[in-house]
Each structure stands twice: as structure tokens, then as C-alpha cells.
Amino acid sequence: MKSMMNKMPIVAAAVAACALFAAGSPRSYAADDAGQTSRYLPEYTSSGDMKLPKDWRHWVFIGSPLTPNALNGGKANFPEFHNVYIEPGSFAIYQKTGVFPEGTIFFKELQLTKQPAENPDGSRTEPSGRGFFPGPFNGADVTVKDSKRFGETGGWGYFNFHHYEPKAETAAARPKSECAFCHIASAKRDEVWTQFYPMLDEVALPPGNKKG
Amino acid sequence: MKSMMNKMPIVAAAVAACALFAAGSPRSYAADDAGQTSRYLPEYTSSGDMKLPKDWRHWVFIGSPLTPNALNGGKANFPEFHNVYIEPGSFAIYQKTGVFPEGTIFFKELQLTKQPAENPDGSRTEPSGRGFFPGPFNGADVTVKDSKRFGETGGWGYFNFHHYEPKAETAAARPKSECAFCHIASAKRDEVWTQFYPMLDEVALPPGNKKG
Numbered sequence: 535m536k537s538m539m540n541k542m543p544i545v546a547a548a549v550a551a552c553a554l555f556a557a558g559s560p561r562s563y564a565a566d567d568a569g570q571t572s573r574y575l576p577e578y579t580s581s582g583d584m585k586l587p588k589d590w591r592h593w594v595f596i597g598s599p600l601t602p603n604a605l606n607g608g609k610a611n612f613p614e615f616h617n618v619y620i621e622p623g624s625f626a627i628y629q630k631t632g633v634f635p636e637g638t639i640f641f642k643e644l645q646l647t648k649q650p651a652e653n654p655d656g657s658r659t660e661p662s663g664r665g666f667f668p669g670p671f672n673g674a675d676v677t678v679k680d681s682k683r684f685g686e687t688g689g690w691g692y693f694n695f696h697h698y699e700p701k702a703e704t705a706a707a708r709p710k711s712e713c714a715f716c717h718i719a720s721a722k723r724d725e726v727w728t729q730f731y732p733m734l735d736e737v738a739l740p741p742g743n744k745k746g
Numbered sequence: 747m748k749s750m751m752n753k754m755p756i757v758a759a760a761v762a763a764c765a766l767f768a769a770g771s772p773r774s775y776a777a778d779d780a781g782q783t784s785r786y787l788p789e790y791t792s793s794g795d796m797k798l799p800k801d802w803r804h805w806v807f808i809g810s811p812l813t814p815n816a817l818n819g820g821k822a823n824f825p826e827f828h829n830v831y832i833e834p835g836s837f838a839i840y841q842k843t844g845v846f847p848e849g850t851i852f853f854k855e856l857q858l859t860k861q862p863a864e865n866p867d868g869s870r871t872e873p874s875g876r877g878f879f880p881g882p883f884n885g886a887d888v889t890v891k892d893s894k895r896f897g898e899t900g901g902w903g904y905f906n907f908h909h910y911e912p913k914a915e916t917a918a919a920r921p922k923s924e925c926a927f928c929h930i931a932s933a934k935r936d937e938v939w940t941q942f943y944p945m946l947d948e949v950a951l952p953p954g955n956k957k958g
Contacts, residue, residue, distance in 0.1 A: 591945070592834065595807030597857070598827060601877030605867070610875045615810060622804065645809070648942065655817065655867050660942075661932045663822045665813030666878075667942045720873045730860065730872075730879045733803070 573623030575637045576678045583704040584693050587676065590641040593619035596731045600666055602647060604656030614644035614672050618731065632740045634724055638679040644672040644697060673697040675713075676705070677725075687714035690725045785835030787849045788890045795916040796905050799888065802853040805831035808943040812878055814859060816868030826856040826884050830943065844952045846936055850891040856884040856909060885909040887925075888917070889937075899926035902937045 577585040596618050603613040620628075624638035648669035652658045657665050673696040678684070684691035684707065692713035693705040708714075717725040728734040789797040808830050815825040832840075836850035860881035864870045869877050885908040890896070896903035896919065904925035905917040920926075929937040940946040 592806060594804060595829065595831070597880035598810040598829070599872075599874065599877060599879045600812060601872075601875035605865075605869055605876040610877070612874060617807065617810070619807070645944075653817075657817055660811075660813075661928055662811065662824060663813035664817045665811060665822070667811045668809035668944065670944060716873055732857075732880065732882060 573637065574621050574639070576639055576680070579704055583706050584676065584678065584691070586674075586695055586701055586703055586705075587621075587639055587641055590619050590621075590643065590674075593641060594622050594625050594733075595619050596733045599730055600647070602651075602656035602666065604651065604654060612644065614646050615666070615668055617643045617645055619643070620734075628734070629737055632738050632743070634679050634726065636679055636681060640677045640726070642675045642677075644674060646670050646672045671699055673699060674701050677713075677717075679724075686710060688718050688725050690714065690717065692717075785849065786833050786851070788851055788892070791916055795918050796888065796890065796903070797916055798886075798907055798913055799833070799851055799853055802831050802833075802855065802886075805853060806834050806837050806945075807831050808945045811942055812859075814863075814868035814878065816863065816866060824856065826858050827878070827880055829855045829857055831855070832946075840946070841949055844950050844955070846891050846938065848891055848893060852889045852938070854887045854889075856886060858882050858884045883911055885911060886913050889925075889929075891936075898922060900930050900937050902926065902929065904929075 598615045601610045603610045619641045621639040627635045646669040648667040676693040678691045681689040687710045691707045695702045721727045722729040810827045810829050813822045815822045831853045833851040839847045858881040860879040888905040890903045893901040899922045903919045907914045907917045933939045934941040
């Protein structure tokens with residue numbers, strides 16, 4: 535055994551140890567031995583509900599659209615900042631290929647605007663000017679690419695982990711009429727609103743794919 | 747030399763190699779041998795200008811205030827989404843201690859709202875409602891904590907890496923009259939606008955510190 539250890543290249547042992555470090559720390563997205571960023575993949579309960587993803591605030595932020603209640607007749611579908619993140623390992627693959635790999639997770643954390651809103655448009659005034667400022671978190675929506683599991687909703691599953699806090703620990707996939715129909719109708723690339731996220735939209739499509 | 751290598755504990759070699767991995771891959775924030783997240787620290791040119799930080803889009807996003815031109819007499823100081831990130835290793839220390847460690851970097855990437863704005867408040871209408879949607883990137887501002895180097899501006903340095911693209915490769919610290927005075931006057935904690943970033947504001951202050 536000792537002689538085997540001596541023959542084992544130090545670098546291989548180091549890579550193995552790094553993989554352990556990465557697995558033990560959810561904040562780590564270390565390169566594996568193939569130079570790939572490691573991935574966090576969706577987890578499901580035995581009954582098929584999705585578990586709340588881990589550590590999304592350390593994922594890659596891609597943008598934060600805002601549709602305030604005050605600009606939507608008092609009743610926006612999503613009145614909060616939509617802080618949208620993509621799982622980093624999947625993003626790395628997308629950047630290389632132009633295709634969201636199976637298992638890609640988008641996490642949309644909802645964050646209320648800071649109150650009170652002093653102005654009729656829902657804005658308030660702070661030292662940097664009149665506008666919209668982040669306030670309390672308020673739940674999350676999640677989408678997952680899985681062409682087999684979510685074939686009925688176009689290859690993506692849509693989950694509501696509450697539109698309030700605390701977020702749900704698990705969530706069931708929503709029916710097509712609730713989320714998927716709108717993504718299928720109007721999202722630019724593969725049910726994803728890449729038209730609002732330059733970090734996604736600027737990635738070249740795979741050869742031969744004209745969409746986007 | 748060979749006998750030394752044999753005596754070197756594999757784990758120590760692995761930790762050293764992990765540190766190399768982390769240094770070589772800007773997307774890696776692997777735990778070091780003390781269980782700490784590794785840090786990216788500010789880099790300066792020989793003349794003392796700050797170099798554009800690396801890989802901020804893989805840092806921890808903390809919030810995106812928005813003060814549109816249309817709500818500020820056509821001339822907001824920062825008309826874009828302010829996508830604010832904190833360097834992850836410094837954030838991990840702050841979460842534990844309630845104090846921003848020396849070398850903490852905040853990166854405020856500016857992102858224009860998507861045009862054309864159809865409405866007088868600067869908003870436009872999309873399938874999810876009337877509001878503000880991310881458009882092209884538009885430069886960045888950066889702050890760095892360094893009590894010695896930036897003592898004249900309250901212990902933080904303020905840098906403008908252009909308010910347009912492409913971002914500058916290097917930037918000189920701005921005088922107190924330009925940025926620091928406002929942070930010193932109105933930011934809640936240690937010149938940082940924690941009042942707009944719940945992820946920062948919810949962290950307990952160190953014992954005996956009443957501010958915040």
C-alpha cells in the first residue's frame with residue numbers, strides 16, 4: 535500500500551482531494567479533473583416533488599427585471615424584483631455550447647421593493663435618487679430543464695416555492711396553463727427569456743440553429 | 747528530496763494543490779485548510795491605480811437598486827440597474843464577524859434598462875407586465891476597504907471604471923468630494939448602504955457596536 539501511495543502521482547491525489555472539498559462545501563464550484571466546473575443538479579423527493587435548491591445566492595446572477603404593482607393596476611403578477619440566478623456548472627456548459635444542458639436550474643428569488651413607496655409609481659426617494667430599492671425577500675420560483683420528466687410542459691419544469699417567506703422546502707411541478715404556456719409563447723430561446731438577460735442572449739447559438 | 751516528499755502528508759499536498767486550483771481558476775472559491783473560503787484581493791498597478799477585478803459575475807449578488815432617468819428629471823446620477831456584488835471570501839468573513847475585512851471589494855455593474863421605454867416613467871410593457879427590464883451593460887463602480895491606503899476617504903477607496911462600455915482596465919481613486927462624502931453621510935454601516943441590501947443588513951453587528 536505504501537509503495538502504491540508513493541507511486542500515485544501527487545497531482546491525482548490532489549485532484550481527488552479537491553473534489554472532496556468541492557462536495558463538502560456548497561459554495562465551491564471548483565474545477566474537476568477535466569477542467570469542468572462542477573454542477574449542482576436538481577433533487578427530488580420520493581414522491582417527485584422538487585427540493586428547494588441549495589445555496590442559490592452563490593450562483594451566477596443574470597438580471598433583475600422589475601414590474602411594480604403601482605405600474606400594473608395595483609396587481610402585478612410579479613411585483614417584486616426578480617433576482618434571477620443560473621446554476622454555475624450549467625451556465626459554463628451553456629456558454630460553450632449555446633444549449634442549456636439537461637438539469638439546468640434557474641432560480642428566481644423574489645425581493646419586495648423597500649417601503650414605504652412615497653410616489654404614485656411605487657418609487658421612493660433616497661440619497662441616490664428616486665427609484666426602486668431592494669427590501670425583504672418574498673419567496674421564489676424555479677425552472678428546471680428535463681426533457682423527459684417535464685415533456686408535457688415543453689421540457690422544462692416550473693415550480694413555485696411560495697411567493698412569501700419562508701420559502702417552501704419542496705414544491706410540485708405546476709400545470710402547463712400556469713407558467714409554461716407563456717414561456718413557450720414568448721420566451722426567446724428554449725423557453726428562457728434570454729431577451730431580458732444579455733449574459734444569456736450574447737451566447738452564440740449552436741451551428742444550424744436559427745432561433746434567437 | 748524524494749524522502750521529504752514521502753514524509754509530506756498527502757493532505758497537505760492536496761491543500762496546496764487546491765490553493766493552486768483556486769488561484770488558476772477565477773470561478774473557484776474552494777475552502778482552504780482552515781475551512782475558509784479563499785479570497786480575491788484588490789490588485790494595483792505600480793502607479794497605484796486599481797486593476798479591474800476579475801470575474802465579478804461569479805461573486806455574490808446582493809441587490810439591484812434602480813433610479814431611472816425618467817423619475818429623476820431626465821438626469822439620474824445612476825440611471826441604470828446597479829447590480830451590486832461582494833467578493834465571496836470577504837462576504838464569508840463578514841457573515842461571521844459583522845465587520846467588512848480589509849480588502850473587501852464591492853462591484854457595482856451598471857446595466858441600462860431595455861429600450862425603447864414606451865411610458866413617461868421610463869418603463870416598457872412585456873408579457874410579465876409594465877416595468878423595467880435589463881438591457882446592455884454600461885460600466886462599473888468599485889469600492890475597496892483599505893483603512894491605510896484610503897484613510898483620506900474614510901477607509902474605503904472609490905473607483906469609476908467608466909459609465910459606459912468597455913470598462914476601463916485600471917482606475918484611479920476618486921476624491922472625497924465625488925463619492926465618499928455621500929457614503930460617509932448616509933450609508934448605514936461602515937460607508938456601505940446596508941439599508942438597501944438585506945443580505946448585508948441582517949448580519950449581526952459585533953458585540954458592543956451599536957450602529958446599524
